[in-house]
Amino acid sequence: xxxxxxxxxxxxxxxxxxxxxxxxxSFAMVLVLLTFTGCFKKEENAVKxxxxxxxxxxxxxxxxxxxxxxxxxxxxxxxxxxxxEIDGILRELKVQEGSVVSKGMLLAQINDTDYRLELSxxxxxLRQANASLANAKVEFERKEALYKEALVTRQxxxxxxxxxxxxxxxxxxxxxxxxxxxxxxxxxRIHAPIAGIIREKKVTPGDxxxxxxxxxxxxxxxxxxxxxxxxxxxxxxxKTGQECVFKVDSxxxxxxxxxxxxxxxxxEERTRSLQAEALVPNPQMLLKPGLFARVTLYTGGTVxxxxxxxTALLYENNKVRVFVVEGDxxxxxxxxVGGKYGEYMELVEGLKGGEQLVVVGQNNLAEGVxxxxxx
Numbered sequence: 001x002x003x004x005x006x007x008x009x010x011x012x013x014x015x016x017x018x019x020x021x022x023x024x025x026s027f028a029m030v031l032v033l034l035t036f037t038g039c040f041k042k043e044e045n046a047v048k049x050x051x052x053x054x055x056x057x058x059x060x061x062x063x064x065x066x067x068x069x070x071x072x073x074x075x076x077x078x079x080x081x082x083x084x085e086i087d088g089i090l091r092e093l094k095v096q097e098g099s100v101v102s103k104g105m106l107l108a109q110i111n112d113t114d115y116r117l118e119l120s121x122x123x124x125x126l127r128q129a130n131a132s133l134a135n136a137k138v139e140f141e142r143k144e145a146l147y148k149e150a151l152v153t154r155q156x157x158x159x160x161x162x163x164x165x166x167x168x169x170x171x172x173x174x175x176x177x178x179x180x181x182x183x184x185x186x187x188x189r190i191h192a193p194i195a196g197i198i199r200e201k202k203v204t205p206g207d208x209x210x211x212x213x214x215x216x217x218x219x220x221x222x223x224x225x226x227x228x229x230x231x232x233x234x235x236x237x238x239k240t241g242q243e244c245v246f247k248v249d250s251x252x253x254x255x256x257x258x259x260x261x262x263x264x265x266x267x268e269e270r271t272r273s274l275q276a277e278a279l280v281p282n283p284q285m286l287l288k289p290g291l292f293a294r295v296t297l298y299t300g301g302t303v304x305x306x307x308x309x310x311t312a313l314l315y316e317n318n319k320v321r322v323f324v325v326e327g328d329x330x331x332x333x334x335x336x337v338g339g340k341y342g343e344y345m346e347l348v349e350g351l352k353g354g355e356q357l358v359v360v361g362q363n364n365l366a367e368g369v370x371x372x373x374x375x
Contacts, residue, residue, distance in 0.1 A: 054361035061353040072228025076219035099198045112188035122181040126174040136167035196220035222282040229273040237299040244278040246293040307344040323358040330365040
């Protein structure tokens with residue numbers, strides 16, 4: 001009976017001890033939470049107070065000509081395949097690869113012995129035909145006089161008229177044969193159809209040449225053609241006569257100029273690009289067909305444009321943004337780009353010029369971040 005109060009007291013003390021432990025545990029957890037919260041606030045404050053080092057440059061306005069950039073290839077202004085128009089043995093070739101020739105210059109000679117003999121036969125045949133015609137005319141005049149006096153029949157007179165007509169036709173035929181023989185003889189001497197340079201020879205003296213056989217490839221390189229392509233979006237900006245400037249690797253420090261001369265009527269379906277050609281003066285023959293060219297085609301007059309270094313632009317899906325410095329903070333600006341001018345890009349919207357643009361370190365920035373502009 002005396003053990004019951006002691007047991008009750010024990011249970012009461014046990015409950016009180018549990019409550020105390022629970023209160024102490026809760027208090028410890030609150031302290032821990034307050035400690036972590038303080039740490040986060042300190043870290044957040046540290047982030048806000050972080051200063052990013054950047055480099056900046058003033059946004060410029062420049063007077064520039066709008067242009068299109070492309071790549072192209074140099075081609076001859078004209079290229080001719082010089083061929084033979086007759087058969088025969090090539091007796092002489094007067095040029096080699098690289099020879100400069102003028103229009104009408106003798107290039108090759110085919111053996112003309114057979115053609116001279118043919119000309120002589122044609123001349124003899126014409127003389128004979130003329131003699132026969134003269135005899136027929138005399139006979140016709142005599143028969144005509146007799147016919148008027150009714151001393152010959154109508155049949156005899158008609159026969160004489162026919163003989164005279166046949167003699168005249170024979171003269172015409174012999175004359176045509178003679179002209180053809182002269183033409184063939186002339187074709188044994190092959191002349192340059194244009195002024196230019198011999199690019200390649202296909203035959204050597206002693207070869208038997210047939211009608212249509214290619215003998216030489218002749219090109220005219222002054223002026224020279226610059227062939228290049230333009231993308232579909234730039235087609236409307238093209239006009240013949242526009243100034244074209246280009247460089248080639250053979251002369252890296254020199255610029256060559258020409259004028260847009262040909263705009264092809266159709267776009268190439270696979271690439272959606274348009275072929276164009278410019279004529280370029282080449283008096284010193286420095287430019288050679290086949291050279292690769294980096295082309296700039298100017299499409300208008302001088303215009304004031306806002307330009308920024310390409311490296312300052314940040315691309316995000318379909319948007320383009322930059323950072324400018326206002327006071328000691330970075331401010332984000334969304335911009336619309338235009339044409340490319342070497343290492344610079346035109347800005348159509350977003351900046352007006354004169355702003356301090358971040359050009360190095362912009363990848364580490366966000367709106368409102370403090371910056372230190374390095375000098």
